[in-house]
Amino acid sequence: MLTQQDLKQIGQLIDQKLEEKLEQKLEEKLEQKLEEKLEQKFNEKLKYLPSKDEFYEAMDKIMGELQKIRDEHAIQSYRVSDHEERITRLEEAVFKTPSQ
Numbered sequence: 001m002l003t004q005q006d007l008k009q010i011g012q013l014i015d016q017k018l019e020e021k022l023e024q025k026l027e028e029k030l031e032q033k034l035e036e037k038l039e040q041k042f043n044e045k046l047k048y049l050p051s052k053d054e055f056y057e058a059m060d061k062i063m064g065e066l067q068k069i070r071d072e073h074a075i076q077s078y079r080v081s082d083h084e085e086r087i088t089r090l091e092e093a094v095f096k097t098p099s100q
Helices: 004-046 052-095
Strands: none
16 A cells, blocks of 8 residues: 555656656747747848849849949040140140150
8 A cells, every 4th residue: 555655755756747748848839939930030031131133133233333434444544644645745845844
């Protein structure tokens, strides 16, 4: 026959096991909810970013504009260089400075 002490120990073991199972289930549920919430937040933020194709299309446009600017800069640099040479020759002719 079981004594009061035996029944008390059995009750404590059952309580301990139930507590462990409950704690494990709570942790699993909490982890699941956190993962769902993080995924939801991530997807919410991600929707504002462009797709890969949209990004590459925008980069192509930007790079095209950059190339135009570089080309224009090269043309302007040549023109300035050409003007500088002409101005130097005109100054020499007007002010009669010897050539260097």
